[in-house]
Amino acid sequence: METLPPDLAGRTREAAPGVELAASPMLATLSDRRDFPQGWVFERKLDGIRVLAVRENGQVTLRSRSGRRLDATYPEIVEALAAQECPDFTVDGEIVAYAHGRTDFARLQQRMGLTRPADVAASKVAVTYYVFDLLRLDGTDVRRLPLRTRKSLLRRSVAFAAPLRFSAHRNAGGPELLADACRRGWEGLIAKRADSTYQGRRSDDWLKLKCSQGQEFVVGGFTEPAGSRVGIGALLLGYYEEAEGRLRYAGKVGTGFDRRTLLALRGELDGLRVDASPFEGRVAERAARWVRPRLVAQIAFSEWTRDGLLRHPRYQGLRDDKDPADVVRERTEP
Secondary structure (H helix, E strand, O other), rough: OOOOOHHHHHHOOOOOOOHHHHOHHHHHOHHHOOOOOOEEEEEEEEOOOOEEEEEOEEEEOOOOOOOEOOOOOOOHHHHHHHOOOOEEEEEEEEEEEEEEEEEEEHHHHOOOOOOOOOOOHHOOOOEEEEEEEEEEOEEOOOOOHHHHHHHHHHHHOOOOOOOOEOEEOOOOOOOHHHHHHOOOOEEEEEEOOOOOOOOEEEEEEEEEOOOOOOEEEEEEEEEEEOOOOHHHHHHEEEEEEEEEOOEEEEEEEEEOHHHHHHHHHHHHHHEEEEEEOOOOOOOOOOOOOOEEEEEEEEEEEEEEEOOOOOOOOOOEEEOOOOOHHHHEOOOOOO
């Protein structure tokens, strides 16, 4: 079992309980930057859900980015972490599912939200937990250590075998590395300062370099189906303005659904119906049906229009790991 070297332990402070550390994950900032000097590392941007895992006092706990417990949904991850020789740690990573050799959020969604063992088994969706950071080791908070040191400790402390995998990184990169990632069908890259500390907030020390546009949006309404379509016609989407906290309309999405998804969404939306629009300002959508802004959808799109609406949006799935109040328009760093 790996223990924290004395010289490193002297540079840290006593840890808060592991679950408290897992309540504030570090978040990356969207960026158009492509040229990086030495001192940055590059990891694959995965198409899954962010999960922080805590092993403490003989128990393993999985937490989503919003703090929701996920132990029952991913029991094989809990079992693999419980089998580790190291008895006390908090790690950060992403749970993904594969389809046709690539990570696939739609496939992962078939597993999300399941809590009964029979339902988990019946889904037949295998998952992998890619671990990329270490927050606590042997009772010591290591967040103030440099990223490269944390990753080294992580690799020596955890035995990586399916369904656990270490998220590999490159020590140099630029436009050619991102281009290669996009050719492989990846979401993009995460660029991280090698000497950065772990901060429980969004930071410019971690940058998202995307191959295509996409983010989460809050569902504020829907339209009725037409013709042979069932369930819904389109979802009405929005995001919260960071300063005012108002829900701003971002457009509608009517593609990316299959019949089962359309019917399931209608069932959820009917339970959230309200009379008034949750959006700030007028939404020029005839016969719109309004709902309480409780659902968060992952949407891919080509670009933003000058009017602040989505161009060519495509529905990818609902997210149960993010609080609607945290959904804002992602903007590139200045």
